[in-house]
Every structure is written in structure tokens, then in C-alpha cells.
Amino acid sequence: MAKKITVEQFTQITQALLQVPTPENSQPWKIVTYTDKLEIFHQSKRAKLATFPDDLSVLGIGMLAETLSLSCSVIGVKADIHYDLKGRSDEKPWLTANLSIANAQISSDPLAKGLFLRHSDRRKYIGGSLNDAVFSELQQKMLDKSPAKLYFIDQYPKDYLNLLKNADLSVMLWDEMRKDMGLWVRFTDKQVASTQDGMPWRSLLRNKENWQHYVQSRAWWLSTKLDWFPEWLINLQSKFFDDSGDLTPAHFDDGAGLGCITVKSGYPNDLVEAGRLVLRTWLLLNLRGYGVQPLTNLVSITYPRQLGTFDLPKPLRYLVKDDYAILQNTYGFSENELPIFCFRTGLSMGSYPENAKTLRREDRVLNK
Template sequence: MQEQTTAKINHLEKHKTRPDFFDKSKPGQAEALEKLLTENPHIQICDEIIGQLAELIKCRNAQITYTSQSLNDAVIKYISGGDTSHIGTWVYYPWSFRLVHILHKEDFIELRTSRNNYKITLAERNTLSTKKIGVIGLSVGQSVSVTLAMERGFGQLRIADYDILELSNYNRIRTPLHNLGLLKTVSVAREIAEIDPYLDVVCFHDGITEENMDSFFTGDGKLDLLIDESDGLDIKILARLKARSLGIPVVQEASDRGMVDIERFDLEPDRPLLHGLVGDINIDILKSLKTNEDKIPYMLQIVGLHTVSERTKASMLEIGETITTWPQLASAVTLGGGITADVSRKILLDEFHKSGRFHVDMDEIFCDPVSSEKTVLKQNTLTPLTKEWIHNFLKTNFKKDTAEMTASESEIETLINAVLLAPSAGNTQPWKWALYNGIFYLFHDRSSSVSFMDHNNFIAQIALGTAIETFSLESKRMGFQPNIDLFPAGESENLVATISIKRSGVEMDECDINLANEIGARYTNRNKGNKKPLPSDVENDLKNCIGHSDDLSITLVDNQEDMMFIANTIALADRIRLMHKEGHPDFFVKEMRWTKEQAEKERDGLDIRTAGFGPLDVAGLHMASYPAVISLLRSWNKGAGLGKLSKKLIASSTALGILSFTGQDTVVKYINSGRAIQRLWLLLNHKNWGMQPMLSPIAIWHRVNYGKGEGLSQEDIEEMKDQQAEFNRKFLDENREPVFIFRIFEAEKHEVRSLRKPLTELFFRL
């Protein structure tokens, strides 16, 4: 029983935030104080009442210049020979076993705030002493609360936080180490009590909940101001809904770039929450968010993805990699405390009436002049192939080549429209088609395939192969037999192939019929998979359908350990690409289409709506799109998070496929690889399986192996060489080279498809 009682007492003491007061001039209190000291001889006593009296006298007689002797005489006169122990109040802090002798309340307040005059007048101080302020969240909120207390900017302060002090909080919260494990509410209330024990501080140790919200906002009188520094997104919204319904203004300081939000619900009762940034957000969704990764997209929606500092953007890309949450600095938190206290005072004194978002950005105010780092695309010096150029080329080189055209105008249009649906990395569509003297000509428009990732145009050559295979399958489906001649003018020319067609009575085999029927339905699925096992018949069909070249081979990898090795390889290559001075703008400017309007206007590139990205992925891409962010990651030797998305996608996949060929690379091998890739893709689409290319390591290896690693750091070159050696050892026979990696999975289908440029831009009747 005694142990239980002791435990209960200890628990109560642990949460005690108000000191005990003893006024020895009142009956019984001198005895009570004596008893306390007798029973607790270890109590430390601080009795500086004489010094306080001397200060009070000087404060009240500012026109007099006192000497030490005259001031001492004035104190003796003030005491009138009485016992100084009976002057003022004795304040006992049980959590620290300290007893402090201070002036009575009115004298104490007068003296403690005397250095505020006339920044804050007596009348203003009296007005502030009637105000009730609520503070939710006590990281930045601790600095705000203590600053408000130091200025005596309130009559009652209600503080709410459910969290305890942990060592990692000590980079920004000023509190002694012996407070570790203590509730933040308790720590803040005690700190305020040790500055001014006469202040009224009410603690909500469970934070703000739907159950205690009424008590927080209206218990013992309605709040005059709410200061929101909480991490809980649902609480941010619920608290604002409550504040708006009660006409209570809200202030929030984000500590990044000194950002302050002011919402004058007292003056604008219909004002949208958080300036309308969150729209009609679902509270239930916000309640379900548990991890920082879950919260980040919504936090960025609130603080402004494009207005947070570059260091914050870069830091957020490291969450889950090298840090666990977004960073905050003591300097920013302290500044935020001062700004918020200042704004609060102005609102409560009816001196400031605006709503909006404001910044006090120290990095902009105190900085050396620097040129802002901008995304700069490598100049493309190649001119797009025009109808006139193609016509002149064909008249000069192929004027005598003719073939009978037996296809109708509508059949030609149907055929070319199908061919233009062929896939290309980044949806670059690096082709121009022409029909001249009854023969179809396929040109490589090199101006469309200038890219850091496409060294020597090998990726464009793969795309041209997919176009040729699409032409072959679609023409056969329509009852024609294609005759394909590769590089009739030599491999160095833009002309890739000539194709003549004639009507044929030859029936397509069932496999090709199935593939041709998928041309219009094929697309890149970038959703997460469900890890459903791949049936053996699909494996066999994949290996049997590639055709066209005996040296092409497909390897399927479904062992989780091996798949994660490949995932790490792809993630490394993604990181190298996105942190490269050319690879970065290639992806974020040339390839990405960030809005529906941009996608419909350009009709090429990667429409972000087709990417299957979740809110966190989209937020991460936006943050990584800033060159200054990448520059910071590069200087920190970080950025592993740039490959996180690929890892997540592969972890959800059924298998990975590797297409390889024997010996050294040639243009024809890449063309044939492209033809095989299109067949694989159409087959998987027919079998209701998703396929997504994962080309980044192939592209980097090609630059390393055939371009001497041009533009890459020696460290990146060596790391990618090591990865390729291990990759080849694990998955390929000797003398084979990987040309294509792709993931296989079952997943929901996309409703949005990548767009293609109009037929009139890519096909010319000459």
C-alpha cells in the first residue's frame, strides 16, 4: 500500500507545474513555510528581496540618481524597520526543491516588466493581461510560449502537447537535460513559472483531441488567439474549423524561411482554412497518417512546396534514408518565437488586421550576392527533319525506287496511326515517316533524341525497332506482307528503313494476331504490383515470342534477393542520372509533363498523370526538380532517396526481365532488340500483365563502356563498372550484353495514356 501511495505521489509530482506560495504576513503561512523547511532541509533558498526592493525604488523614481548609500537608505526607509522575510512572497518549486523570495504580485509585475516601457505601455500591459492565448505544439511553441511569458503578453496561456522531451529535441528546445522524458507541457509550464510564477498557465497534457477541444477553446472563457505549432495535420484542420466557428484568429509560424500564417477568422468568418491551400481536405484521411513519409505531401501542401527553402527540400529527400524527420534549427525556432509573440501582441492590441502568409527570411536578408542556380538544358544544335529535307533526300537518293501501292488512303492512315503508337523512352517519338513512290521510309529524327541517357542514340535505335515491329504486325493484320530493308543508305544516315507492302493471302499465325490486336491497347503501366506469381506458360511464351534474331535472349529473375540487387543497381543509376548536370534537366524539363495542359500541348514526354505516382512521389519529384536542391545533395554526398521509387516498384513486382544479345553492340542489334521488346510488351499486355522499362543502368553502362564514361565522375564510373560485373556474373552468360531491363507485374490499369504527336507532324505524303 505504501509503495502504491509513493508511486501515486511521484506521478503527481512529475506532472506538477504550479509552485506553492507562502505569504508570511498572512495567518498560518509562516508556520506552514517553517514546517516545509524543517521537513525538507535540502531545500535551496534564494532570498534576493533586498535587491528587488532596491530595483523597485529606482524604477519608481527614475528622475533620481542614487548612490549606493542613498539607495540603501531608501530601502531601509521602505522596510520601516520590519522583518524582510515578511515582505513579498515565498515561492516554492517542488520539482527543483528551490524556495525563492520575490515581491508581491503587483510589485513583481511592475518591476519585471519595467524594461518593456514604452514598447508596451501600462495600458497595453493591462489589456494583454486580460487575454487568453492557446498554443498547440511545443517545439516551436515552446519558444513562442516562453517569449510571450517574458513579455507578459497574456493573462492566461493554455498549452497543449502530448509528447515528451527526447534528446533529439534539444537542438531547438532550450531546457535542462534533467527534463528528459518529461512531458513538454510540464517542462514549458515550469519554465514559465520559474520566470513569472504569477502567470496563469493551463496544461493539456494529452494534446488537443476532439474530446477536449471545447475545454481548450472555451473553458474558463473563450480564447482570444490560437497559435498553432502542431505536427498533427488533422488537428491543424480541426483546430481551425473550431477557431473559425468561434471567431478566433489563428497564427502559425513554420520556422522555415521565417514563414508566418495569419488567419483573421475574427474579422473574416468565411475565410478558407490555411488561405485555401488545402481545399476540401478529408479529415479522416489526415487522421490515418502515421509516418512522416505519409505526412510530407500534405505538409508541403500547407507550407508551400515551391516556397520552402532549398535546404528543407533537399533534407526532405533524405527522410527515410539518412534522417527520420524534417530538420529545424534553434536559431529559426527562436526567431519564430519572437516573430509570433510580436504578431500576437499586435493582434491582441488591435494594431494589426491582415490575414495572409508572410516571410522573414534570414537567408534572403543576410547573404552574399549569388547567382541563382537555374535549370539549363544542353543546347540542341540539331535541326528537326522537315518535309522539304526528306523530300530532297529521297529525290536525290531513291528517285528510281518505286513500288506499287495497293493500300487505300484510309488503310494507309490506319497503318501509320497504329505505327505512331510505338513506345519510345521518354516518349520522345524520334521518328519521321514518309511515303514516296509507293515505299514507306522511316527516318531517325536525331533532334528528338538528344539526351544524356542516350549515348550514341542506342535508345532511339531501340525505339525505331519498336516502330518497325509495330509496322510489321499492323500491316500483316491488315492483309499486307511487308518487305523491310534496314539502312539502305548506310548506318550513318538518318534513313533507318524502307518498307514496301503488298497484299498477301498468307494468314498470320495466332501469336502475331494476338500481338497485333494489342497495338492500340498497349501502354506503360507504372503502378505498384501485387507480387502475383508468373504462370509458367507466360514465361515460355515470353521466351518464344522475341524472334527476328538468334542472338537475342531473355532472362527472367523472380528471386527476391536477386531482384533487390537489380533494384539497388537501378536506384544507383537513377541517382547518377538525376544528379548529373545534363541528366537532371533532361528528365525534369525535357521529359516530364507536369500538368494536363502541358501534356496536351506538347503531346510527348512523360505525363505525370500516367506515372502511377503517389502524393509522396510527386512531392519528391517536385523537390528534386530544383537544381539548387540537387547541388546541395551533391555537396553532401547524399541523394540515395532519388532511387527510392524504383526500389518500391521492383519490390512490388512479380519478376524482372533482362533482354541481352551476344558480342559488341551494333545499330542493327539495337533495332532488332527494339522489335523484340515490342513483341514482349504486346504479349504481356495480351496476358493482362503490366510491363515497365527500367533503363537507367543500361544507359549509364553504355556511356561507361562505349563513351569512356564521358561526363561522369570517376567514382560513378567505378561504381557502375562494379555493379555491371556483378550483374553480368549473376544473370548473363559470358559474352552477353544487357540491352533492356523491365519489370513484370499485375496491377490496376491506368486511365490516362501518353499522348502522341499528330500524324501530320510525323508522316509526309510526298
């Protein structure tokens, strides 16, 4: 009979799962643990992009699955993972893992070392190059048969930069989406401490001058409170709030380049594989001193648009005209591949300030 895993082992696994990044740090998961298994439920109300399809959450399940495998490898636990992603709802678990002590020796995966180190680094990078060893290491680690593929560029065609900018703008111009995003921005340390989720203003560390960023954040906070967004303010939004505010080739030239992960189809299992690849890529880059900042506003629109499962409200569609073709030309992926996760990466300035780190809610885990 398989040996039971201990409470401490469960705790190590669930703590690692809590660290898995989520859009806007919305943490839309509920982890339920039993003596020898755990289940992960989606909480769609907490999921960003409430009116979108749930593609990024399915990708998130892949990131959770990868984290589960990595953290289990360290403590010699075998995780038998099952997904239930057809007819998804909040009522049934999307992922179930039966856990037991492994009979044979499991070797600890070195990537697990990055699980508690990983974070989103939105600061300026201090260089880096796609010729650095980590990028060939990443290519070597990619599985040939995986439906998920990873591409990098260090040249930024103008039409692509415009598209990225427009996708960010579409989020601001779309009332429902803007309000949803606004729910997750934390403008004070007190708010951060009491909610333990969302995005602390300090984590949007684009500028060195934090005080200036703070004033901008407060101004944005006031507009959010009043839901007052005149056109001139929306045009200035990138200066206040948006991560891609300095969206120029000069800005992206601070690092090594941009990455994009694609999948072969719209099947949920392919998205899960993409999620695994996202997490592995992120961990390896962080472990080699590279920062990662996801840039997903565009691809989270392009992916379902290309599949025909979603489109922006009609008046905003001009903003993402030819999105798929431009992405395909930029990254050079083949016809039928679907882009789902883009990011910028470069050598990190150094250790990340503790007070800018995002927090996690402990109430996401329920022990039964």
C-alpha cells in the same frame, strides 16, 4: 503488278507506328509516307540521352519494324523492310518499307491486338509469378537463332539493387543529362495537351495518393525551372521524380520479377532484333494482364561502356563500378552478351487511367 495500298491502310499503319514507345516519350521519329512506301527518319535532337550513343534509338527502329510487321499482318499488306544503319544521320532514312497488297493470304498476328493497348505501367503491381503461363509462352516464342535473348529473375541481389539506384543517381548528378531529362517532364495537364509528347506527371503513378504526387511534382517542377538542385534535394530525388524511388526488394516483390533483354554483339542489326523482342514481350505481357515498366538507366550506360563506345563523366564512374559483371551474375547471361533493356513486370492493377496515358504528336507523320 502489285495492288496499291489505300489511304486508310496507310493511316492504320502510321497510327500503330506512332504508338511505339520511346524513351521519355520523346518521339524522335519522322515518318514520311509515299504512295507505296514509307521512310522513317531519326531526329537526334529529340532523342533522349543526346550526348549518349544512339543505341536506344537503334533498338527503337526494331520496335518500329515489329509494329510495322504486326499492323501490316492485320490488313493483308506486305512490308518489305530495309535498314540503313551504318553511318547513321538524320538526313537519310534509317528504315524504308516498300508496301504492297499481299498476293497470298497473310495471317493476322494475334500480338497486333496489343498495339493500342500497350503502355508503361509504373503503378504498384498486384502480384504475379514467373511460374505463370505467360512466361513459358514467352520462352517458347523466342527464336532460337535470334541474337536477342530474354532473362527473368525474381530474386534481387543487393549489389544489383544498389547499381540500379546508382545509375538513376548518375542521371541526376550529370548536369547535361539531368537537363535533357527535365525537357520531357510535363507537370501540368495543359502542358501535356499543348506538347503531346513527354511524360505527364500522372503517368508516374507510383503512389495511390495522387494529390501527394502532384504536390511533389510541382515542387520538382519549381526546381527544374530554377535549375536549383542542392545536394539534399538530389538525395531526395527518388521521392519526387524517379521511377525507381521505392527501390527495395519489397517493392519489386509486388510483381512477378524483373526482365532483361541482351544481344550477342554491338552490331546495329542485333539491336534491331532486340527491339523486336522488346516489343513482342511487352505486347504479350500486356495482353495477358501484366504491366511492364522499362528500367533502362543502368543498361543504357552499361551497353556502350562494355562496347567501349561511351562512358559516364569520370567523377561519376564509381557509381556504376562492376556494372557488367553484376548484371551478368544477376541474370546469368553468358560472357559477350550485352544487356540493353531491363524492365519490371507484374499483374496490373487493372485498366490504366485515361488521363495518365501519354499522348502522341500527329506531326510526326508527313504524307508526300
